[in-house]
Amino acid sequence: MSPKLPTDIETPAVVVDVALLERNMATAARIKRESGAKVLLATKAFALPAVFPMMREVLDGTTASGEYEARLGRETFGKEVHVYAPAFSEPEVRRLLTLADHIYFNSASQLARFLPMVKAAGKQGSAKHVGIRINPGYSNATVGGALYDPCAPCSRFGATRDTLDEMPWDDIEILHAHALCESMADGSAGLIEKVGRDFAKYIGRVKAVNFGGGHFINKPGYDVARLIAAIKAFREKFGVEVILEPGGGLIVDAGWLVSTVLDIHRNEKDIAILDTSASTHTPDVLEVPYTPRVVGAGKPGEKPHGYILGGKTCMTGDVIGEYSFDRPLKVGDRVVFEDMAQYTFVKNTTFNGTPLPDIGLLEKDGTYRVIRRFGYEDFARRVGA
Ligand SMILES: Cc1ncc(COP(=O)(O)O)c(C=O)c1O
Incomplete structure (x- = not known):
């Protein structure tokens, strides 16, 4: 599509098209309305406070890759702030306890190390929702091969199946399964169904399941109805909240x-x-x-x-x-x-x-x-x- 750009734009320039961004937000609004899922913006893909007021009308909050993005989400977007990283340092967790509402850990060892800090913060009135990222063993990244597949061999992302029984499930509220990259609805539904099949025992222990990002919901050809049906079936079966946290899928072609x-x-x-x-x-x-x-x-x-x-x-x-x-x-x-607009100026x-x-x-x-x-x-x- 050819943009109607003024001819005198100084270059180089990344130009975000507000009308196209609104079009993309309408897809998120539909998914929320028809499936009951929460939808967050992954700010790693697009951190542009100038358009956050419009995005905030639709989305439930932001998800961060660490302290700085969490702080940006807290200060410029508001609503819920989620944060995940493959590993946190102790000072980072201490600061995140004042910035984020939901903290996802990557391993049993990170959980064991930081759960006491999270609980202590909770006793002082700043309750946090704790999540664990699992590695669902589901490969569907449509670009970049193993470089963009969170479930590629030896991936550092997510607790592996064999470590899940030993997790402190009484303290975990959210199961997090990010496995996609620019995936179409087959990939989204496939992930949701696989997690439902293979991890039912753990889903029974949590309040919410976060199916990560990589749902390419605004890519032409993405079957939004299929995603909605998969989320609805999952919610009906397990009675849990479902969260999505796309980045690229909210910003593509905008x-x-x-x-x-x-x-x-x-x-x-x-x-x-x-x-x-x-x-x-x-x-x-x-x-x-x-x-x-x-x-x-x-x-x-x-x-x-x-x-x-x-x-x-x-x-x-x-x-x-x-x-x-x-x-x-x-x-x-x-x-x-x-x-x-996605994954450019942020990088x-x-x-x-x-x-x-x-x-x-x-x-x-x-x-x-x-x-x-x-x-x-x-x-x-x-x-x-
Ligand atoms: C944990 C997590 N959530 C969400 C996203 C956003 O993914 P995307 O921009 O492909 O939708 C990523 C991307 O790397 C991620 O690692």
């Missing part, structure tokens, strides 16, 4: 990365060097890896003018992909990458002193508003200048 061609270089092929960079601005392009869609461009050979699109860092592999265009690219042309770095992209909002009335512009100070402060 934003753009707008860049400008700085030069056309020739080395066997035409190479357009952009003012953006895979390495610093869209690291998932290299990590997953994948080739993002570009507005108006086709695959190599589909259109008459072929280009490799590359970043401006020193890293040889800082290449976004190979594309073709109807017309030759020239210096100053705009290149717009699709689906760039950006200033490697090479590369300027960070603006973060902007395309408002519903078509106006463009820069939320945050970064400068030399953001680079310099991080290296201690």
Whole structure:
């Protein structure tokens, strides 16, 4: 889909389209309404307080990957704050006890170490809900192979089945089973059904089951009714609350990365060097890896003018992909990458002193508003200048 972006946007810029974000929120609202599940935003995918007031109207809160995200959720989103990490340090747990309402541990050893602190906080009036993340042994990540599969062999995520009997179930309120990544409804329903089949004995001990993120609920083709039916069946069978905590699934296709061609270089092929960079601005392009869609461009050979699109860092592999265009690219042309609101600005770095992209909002009335512009100070402060 082509965004109606003003032509004078300064680049590089991550532009979040408020209307598209609202469209995505409507899916979350439907899931909540029809299934009775709670839906949280995983801020690891998208931490943008400027749009939290609108998201807060639908969602039940946020889920964090550690102290800083928990604090951001507490201070800028409100409602419920959940937090999970593969391991916490003692000072982190101490601070989390003032920030989060729900704390999920990854192992029997972390539980044993921190349960006394959590209980002591409870006695002083700040009651926390304790969860344990299990490894359900369910592989369904649709991208990135083992790199993005929480249940890949030797994964560090979640207590393994053989350790569950020894857990202090009297103190655990939530079973957490995050296993998906960009999964369609078959994956979501498959996970819910597998956990119901294989872990029934433990579900009987808790009040809620959190089926994590990775439910790609706003991806075209995702069968939302199937997810809703699976949640309803699970809730009816076990009488527990169900929680989902998607990140990407709430944000998919709701934003753009707008860049400008700085030069056309020739080395066997035409190479357009952009003012953006895979390495610093869209690291998932290299990590997953994948080739993002570009507005108006086709695959190599589909259109008459072929280009490799590359970043401006020193890293040889800082290449976004190979594309073709109807017309030759020239210096100053705009290149717009699709689906760039999730897992982009939250992961950006200033490697090479590369300027960070603006973060902007395309408002519903078509106006463009820069939320945050970064400068030399953001680079310099991080290296201690
Ligand atoms: C524990 C947990 N919850 C939620 C999420 C969000 O996943 P996604 O953005 O794929 O929906 C992740 C992603 O890594 C995660 O590890």
